[in-house]
Amino acid sequence: MKSYINPDKNTLRTAxxxxxxxxxxxxxxxxxxxxxxxQRGDAxxxxxxxxxxxFAPDELFVSEAEFSTATNELSQDLKNAIDKxxxxxxxxxxxxxxxxxxxxxSPGVTxxxxxxxxxxxxLYIPGGTAPLFSTVLMLGVPAIIAGCKEIVLATPANKEGxxxxxxxxxxxxxxxxxxVKLGGIQAIAAxxxxxxxxxxxxxxxxxxxxxxxxxxQFAQSLGIAIDMPxxxxxxxxxxxxxxxxxxxxxDLLSQAEHGADSQVVLVTDEPTLLEKVxxxxxxxxxxxxRKELATQSLESARLIAVDRSALIAIINAYAPEHLILxxxxxxxxxxxxxxxxxxxxxAYTPESLGDYASGTNHTLPTNGFARAYSGVSLDSFxxxxxxxxxxxxxxxxxxxxxxxxxxxxxxxAHKNAVTYRLKELKNNENI
Amino acid sequence: MKSYINPDKNTLRTAxxxxxxxxxxxxxxxxxxxxxxxQRGDAxxxxxxxxxxxFAPDELFVSEAEFSTATNELSQDLKNAIDKxxxxxxxxxxxxxxxxxxxxxSPGVTxxxxxxxxxxxxLYIPGGTAPLFSTVLMLGVPAIIAGCKEIVLATPANKEGxxxxxxxxxxxxxxxxxxVKLGGIQAIAAxxxxxxxxxxxxxxxxxxxxxxxxxxQFAQSLGIAIDMPxxxxxxxxxxxxxxxxxxxxxDLLSQAEHGADSQVVLVTDEPTLLEKVxxxxxxxxxxxxRKELATQSLESARLIAVDRSALIAIINAYAPEHLILxxxxxxxxxxxxxxxxxxxxxAYTPESLGDYASGTNHTLPTNGFARAYSGVSLDSFxxxxxxxxxxxxxxxxxxxxxxxxxxxxxxxAHKNAVTYRLKELKNNENI
Numbered sequence: 001m002k003s004y005i006n007p008d009k010n011t012l013r014t015a016x017x018x019x020x021x022x023x024x025x026x027x028x029x030x031x032x033x034x035x036x037x038x039q040r041g042d043a044x045x046x047x048x049x050x051x052x053x054x055f056a057p058d059e060l061f062v063s064e065a066e067f068s069t070a071t072n073e074l075s076q077d078l079k080n081a082i083d084k085x086x087x088x089x090x091x092x093x094x095x096x097x098x099x100x101x102x103x104x105x106s107p108g109v110t111x112x113x114x115x116x117x118x119x120x121x122x123l124y125i126p127g128g129t130a131p132l133f134s135t136v137l138m139l140g141v142p143a144i145i146a147g148c149k150e151i152v153l154a155t156p157a158n159k160e161g162x163x164x165x166x167x168x169x170x171x172x173x174x175x176x177x178x179x180v181k182l183g184g185i186q187a188i189a190a191x192x193x194x195x196x197x198x199x200x201x202x203x204x205x206x207x208x209x210x211x212x213x214x215x216x217q218f219a220q221s222l223g224i225a226i227d228m229p230x231x232x233x234x235x236x237x238x239x240x241x242x243x244x245x246x247x248x249x250x251d252l253l254s255q256a257e258h259g260a261d262s263q264v265v266l267v268t269d270e271p272t273l274l275e276k277v278x279x280x281x282x283x284x285x286x287x288x289x290r291k292e293l294a295t296q297s298l299e300s301a302r303l304i305a306v307d308r309s310a311l312i313a314i315i316n317a318y319a320p321e322h323l324i325l326x327x328x329x330x331x332x333x334x335x336x337x338x339x340x341x342x343x344x345x346x347a348y349t350p351e352s353l354g355d356y357a358s359g360t361n362h363t364l365p366t367n368g369f370a371r372a373y374s375g376v377s378l379d380s381f382x383x384x385x386x387x388x389x390x391x392x393x394x395x396x397x398x399x400x401x402x403x404x405x406x407x408x409x410x411x412x413a414h415k416n417a418v419t420y421r422l423k424e425l426k427n428n429e430n431i
Numbered sequence: 432m433k434s435y436i437n438p439d440k441n442t443l444r445t446a447x448x449x450x451x452x453x454x455x456x457x458x459x460x461x462x463x464x465x466x467x468x469x470q471r472g473d474a475x476x477x478x479x480x481x482x483x484x485x486f487a488p489d490e491l492f493v494s495e496a497e498f499s500t501a502t503n504e505l506s507q508d509l510k511n512a513i514d515k516x517x518x519x520x521x522x523x524x525x526x527x528x529x530x531x532x533x534x535x536x537s538p539g540v541t542x543x544x545x546x547x548x549x550x551x552x553x554l555y556i557p558g559g560t561a562p563l564f565s566t567v568l569m570l571g572v573p574a575i576i577a578g579c580k581e582i583v584l585a586t587p588a589n590k591e592g593x594x595x596x597x598x599x600x601x602x603x604x605x606x607x608x609x610x611v612k613l614g615g616i617q618a619i620a621a622x623x624x625x626x627x628x629x630x631x632x633x634x635x636x637x638x639x640x641x642x643x644x645x646x647x648q649f650a651q652s653l654g655i656a657i658d659m660p661x662x663x664x665x666x667x668x669x670x671x672x673x674x675x676x677x678x679x680x681x682d683l684l685s686q687a688e689h690g691a692d693s694q695v696v697l698v699t700d701e702p703t704l705l706e707k708v709x710x711x712x713x714x715x716x717x718x719x720x721r722k723e724l725a726t727q728s729l730e731s732a733r734l735i736a737v738d739r740s741a742l743i744a745i746i747n748a749y750a751p752e753h754l755i756l757x758x759x760x761x762x763x764x765x766x767x768x769x770x771x772x773x774x775x776x777x778a779y780t781p782e783s784l785g786d787y788a789s790g791t792n793h794t795l796p797t798n799g800f801a802r803a804y805s806g807v808s809l810d811s812f813x814x815x816x817x818x819x820x821x822x823x824x825x826x827x828x829x830x831x832x833x834x835x836x837x838x839x840x841x842x843x844a845h846k847n848a849v850t851y852r853l854k855e856l857k858n859n860e861n862i
Contacts, residue, residue: 077835080832080835081835081836082836084832088540088829089536091534091536092534092536096544100526100527101526103522103526103790105522105789105790106519106788109784111789111790111791113527116769118802118803119769130842131840132840133839134840202802202803221648223660224803247848250844250848250852251848253848254842254844254847254848257844257845258842284847290842290843290844337816338550339550341816341817342817342818343819344819345818345820346821347852348821349820350849350852352833352837352845353540353826353830353833354819357833357836358537360542360544360817360818360819361817368654370814372549372633372634372656372814375815377544377815379810384805384806385771385773385801385805386772386785386792386806386808388773388774388780388784388785390780390784391777394779395780395781395784401511401515402787404511405509405513405516405565406783408512408597409563409564410721411689411721412688413681413685413715413719413725414786414787416685417682417684417781417782418784421781424675424677
């Protein structure tokens with residue numbers, strides 16, 4: 001952790017620079033896997049699953065029996081917790097449904113739009129030791145509310161061919177039936193291209209390692225939509241003298257444990273807080289199972305004390321994925337926020353609540369992408385198709401406007417499409 | 432034009448394949464221009480403007496005097512038409528503003544989201560003979576409604592250093608003040624990177640030739656958002672026996688005149704319509720100034736007669752950018768539409784109306800991208816930031832759920848961020 005008290009402009013800018021990522025160029029590998037999946041389909045998928053994940057699934061799709069076993073294996077406590085989170089996430093994402101009324105923009109000219117679920121979507125859930133069943137909720141629930149007809153969830157099996165029961169239970173309880181035992185590049189290739197047994201999809205969602213990220217980028221270059229660009233997770237915590245250092249330290253660590261490349265930043269108008277928080281971070285860190293990852297991540301942590309008047313500008317310049325506001329002037333800060341992914345307001349609103357169960361989505365723009373991107377929401381799973389209907393009176397009124405504009409753009413056929421109709425209407429009037 | 436009457440499944444699939452595009456690999460050129468703009472800033476921009484567009488602007492920004500001259504040069508008729516279109520587009524895009532009420536997902540847990548305009552956006556308007564001032568409306572109006580603080584419009588000047596007055600008038604009348612005389616790769620590089628005089632932006636919108644498209648793709652790889660992937664424009668017209676062949680032909684031609692790679696498709700349940708429409712297309716074509724482009728485009732035109740029951744599946748399989756419904760059973764078709772950009776309903780709703788003035792946006796997903804992408808709307812210019820605020824009672828209720836889930840994902844620090852708060856609240860209760 002590096003501490004800064006009233007840094008000058010340049011120091012502050014450097015302090016808020018995100019750690020540079022070492023990125024391998026995986027494009028040749030990705031292209032070769034995609035080409036092979038295109039040519040050999042399921043056989044290629046099985047070969048890569050064996051090679052990269054240590055298990056070749058005979059049946060790519062999880063069976064009913066496997067879903068049942070998972071449900072039986074899971075503790076009732078965890079099932080109840082997942083169910084409660086599910087309800088909250090469902091409530092918040094249902095409230096995002098748009099019901100736009102038609103607008104009569106000119107007399108006889110009516111325009112509206114309708115949200116329609118993307119027909120086929122793919123959800124990627126990483127494997128590894130920690131089973132990210134919470135991400136199944138965050139992607140699956142809005143996909144189902146959106147009315148996506150074909151939802152394929154891909155997640156790698158372990159070396160015994162098993163998928164974590166929490167992932168299967170969650171998929172099953174929210175209504176996802178198609179879970180395919182595939183991870184990494186081959187999973188993204190399968191979702192992008194389809195095979196004998198797997199449908200291709202139009203948009204791919206979900207987190208992943210550098211292989212998954214590179215494969216999603218390649219899929220995007222083929223015309224398949226993706227949720228958003230990837231980057232390491234991060235949190236900015238804004239605190240004042242009234243904030244509890246224990247809470248602040250816990251919030252910083254909850255982000256730091258994600259991985260060595262996660263960045264955590266504390267900004268405060270109370271200089272004495274920096275030392276208190278650092279002490280508290282070190283105390284809590286000692287007891288964490290994921291201590292090593294967190295320790296690495298803390299190398300790029302920043303504790304910054306500035307004048308209160310500078311806080312909003314710092315938030316917006318950093319554009320944090322997660323922003324925790326733990327001050328006595330939160331409302332003022334909220335009003336000034338332009339760039340952030342998701343905001344957690346008050347001493348009793350840790351990021352963890354939103355990561356799992358408050359109802360908001362946890363798939364959020366990292367790496368400053370909050371400047372241009374929103375987090376995943378119901379919007380991510382629909383297209384808003386526009387419609388318009390014009391009456392004869394409507395085109396008589398608006399047609400001449402369009403004729404003039406089309407002529408000025410030298411698009412005569414555009415003009416004619418109006419002119420022929422106006423002529424017909426005027427002829428009919430004269431009859 | 433090729434006609435098909437009741438084609439079999441494979442013939443139909445082939446008929447609906449979009450023409451393959453010849454694409455040059457421009458990535459080396461694009462990268463070299465970006466590198467040079469990064470290093471030399473405005474000086475590089477002037478050099479490329481001279482080299483590619485034949486004019487090096489001393490002042491990159493359009494001056495007040497130039498705006499005034501443009502306003503004086505434009506006919507009152509055209510100004511009135513632009514003003515009317517502006518009003519309609521404004522009305523429809525204002526109606527897209529979201530006012531989502533906070534949701535109490537659990538007792539004491541309140542979540543909401545707020546739309547915030549992207550701080551800095553770039554709008555690209557192509558140069559050339561036809562001045563696309565209508566695109567200034569389609570991108571500028573929602574950007575302004577969204578509250579984007581910095582809106583930079585880039586468009587190339589002609590060899591005399593002039594920008595078409597209709598473009599300048601439109602920019603000025605909707606409230607865009609920053610118009611920069613740049614086109615092509617160098618314009619996109621300037622918007623992406625910024626220079627001494629130009630701000631960089633977070634998202635770039637607008638159509639363009641293959642150079643602009645390649646530059647936008649490169650910008651996207653640098654983390655700058657773009658509106659949507661590019662492709663040739665297209666229309667699908669669905670008609671029945673009651674439709675007027677003159678209108679149908681005019682609608683097909685209004686798309687065909689866009690360019691040699693535009694595709695136009697007519698689908699009908701009335702086989703005799705194919706010949707009537709073809710005759711009418713040839714008649715109208717003869718009188719068009721852009722006859723050559725349209726003739727080339729018509730080589731990939733398709734006229735298809737099928738059973739009425741097959742129409743909806745054909746629409747959704749093709750996923751047209753523009754869809755005109757000119758039948759006596761439009762409502763039924765509308766209900767079945769899953770994949771389309773913008774839909775024009777009825778005999779008196781030609782695509783031209785939406786291209787210019789009905790109020791809907793004309794920046795739409797081409798090339799089948801309507802399967803996963805929406806057209807440009809107010810949504811394209813905002814981020815929806817989520818917020819949540821949890822009371823002590825709220826975390827007492829929901830906290831244990833999060834503790835169980837975080838523990839199951841082996842994220843102990845996530846759990847701790849809740850646990851420390853629950854402990855404090857319980858201690859306080861005991862005092």
